[in-house]
Amino acid sequence: MIAPGTEPGLWQTARALAGRDLRLLWRRRGDALQPLLFALLVVVLFALALGRDPPLMAKVAAAVLWLAVLLAGQLSLDSLFRSDAEDGSLEQWLLAPVPLAWLVLVRVLVHWATTALPMIVVAPLLAEMLHLPHDQLPILLASLLLGTPLLSLIGGVVAALTVSIRRSGILVALLALPLFVPVLVFGAGSVAAAARGQDPVGALLLLGAGLVVALVLAPLATAAAIRISLS
């Protein structure tokens, strides 16, 4: 009889998957910068459209930054599962000894770390370009740190639902953006509240609570969506 092999647990599979994704990202370093570039482009276009008006820019800076990050994030959703679905890797995840939801969670978090986190790192620079008042910057960063993982988790469900559709085009945006609304409202709204002298902590706490809930529920919904897409 075949001797029992080593069956990997949660931690080993997470390390294997994260390691693979980071290695893949390193092989295509150029692609990793694309969300960043898109966010920068959005900021530049907004500045051009608003007109050279620093006080006006300062008023809308936080909202524009949030939009840039959100739109760049929505565009990057396609890279979450599509390549794994196309080469047959995704199917094999269903046969792994760990729950599919766990693998999804690891994948989404690594994806967030490699697409959204760079944007957050660059956010202070973009904020400076838009003349964001300096006292709003910490709140903006906090809202981005809490909100972008939420966007990735919710976006994961949409990405999984559309992974088997060729050329989904505007469909991903149509599905994802309404679901993003609460995150955008509380994220950008927390900074807007602070700007008006109100307390931003309430909105940030709501984002945090949403993040905790999404960390559990979103991978489960995404796993169900993957199963439906692969059938």
Next chain:
Amino acid sequence: MLNSSNTPPLLAAHGLAFSRNDEPVFGPLDLQVDAGEALLVQGDNGAGKTTLLRVLAGLLRPGSGTIQIDGRPAGHRERAQFVAYLSHLPGLKPDLDTLENLNFLCGLHGRRARQMPGNALAIVGLAGFENTLVRQLSAGQKRRLALARIWLSPAPLWLLDEPYANLDLDGINLVNRMISAHLRSGGAALVTTHGAYAAPPVRTRLVHLGGAGQAVAGQSPVLPEVRA
């Protein structure tokens, strides 16, 4: 290798049927694979062989029927433990090299004891290609890499979808040798093929998926097949 009547078959399916858009794809079908056995699923293109394998692998839910693995109802745990599935799509990342791919897959699914990615590459004839990116391999070489992955899997039941595709005569012999070795050590294999030109030279059961989704299971040491 005779199966004692006490041990349940590695894989057993009863009344298995599947339809898509209300068109029957196959079934109702009864089949069984014991340790040390191979089951050959034959049929023309579009007869439902791949669908059958996907149902057995748990990717599709059958319209009716039950599947038992090792005597227990087939669930996620049983499949993860007992089933290794090789599909049309090899599940290899083009931007990683052969060793990196194998190491990842072992990290995800586990590794058969006493087997290492390095010697698996040698077994399939890819020694020397350790650091070659999968993107740079030919179709036949990619297929061999996929076989190396199956070889490393700790699962006893192999579900192989068209394993002979893209392989030259050398490759076909390789597949047969691997299946024979696997069966000798107590594993089992379910192989689909759309031609009678290649079959594992081991004691084989036969299922032929014919037209109108009919299926007939027969037993034959060598082909000729029984048509539906």
Next chain:
Amino acid sequence: MNSLVRWFHQLGSPPTFDRFASRWSRVFTIAALPVLLIGIWQGIFVVPAEQTQGDAFRIIYIHVPSAWMSLFVFALMALYSAIALVWRIKICEILAMACAPMGAGFTLITLLTGSIWGKGTWGTWWDWDPRMTSELILLFLYLGVIGLYHAIEDRRSAARAAGLLAIVGVGLLPIIRYSVDWWGGLHQRQSVNVFGDNAVRPELIAPLWWMVVATKLWFVGSLLAKARADNLSREAGKAWVAQRLGTEPAGELQR
């Protein structure tokens, strides 16, 4: 109890559902007509004009029932989808997907009537009122479900995917409403009071209930009719369909 369960089970079979739907859709649609007429007549002629808004406010007798229906249908769609996902019942998939365009229609009516009413009362076609904004997002959710359903080739996978989206949507809907309300409150704008500044008088409410009942009846009738049509087209080529429609079995209905 057992016979009720058995009846539900039988309803899942396409020919039985066809018989059920063809009879009851007629009943409900016909029942809706008088109720609708009473509601409209009461709303237009019986109820006195409101002080500040004049006759413009009468449009709420379409606006409010539509708004309630838009939410109710989304919840119903999610419920059918959940049943379809768990128990894999094809009729529930058909019913869920039939709900979507109707719910979208109600949402659109809500938005249009709300917009007309807004123009009549404070002069703008759209002013980002939180409830209307939520309704607009609801419309996008509906369009998303419909879009996803039509983007996937296999009808059953498509219904399951769109159904999962509906379930996710219904879970997020309260959160979306809450966030949009919070967003509206940030600027402390006056929130819309449907009946103006007066206390709500009972005679103003009566037509509302008639209209609510009418829209529900009409919806059930239309849902059954649409589900029946979808069921027939999906089962086209089967013997029972040919028998029912009195034609020869002609193979797959081409779309």
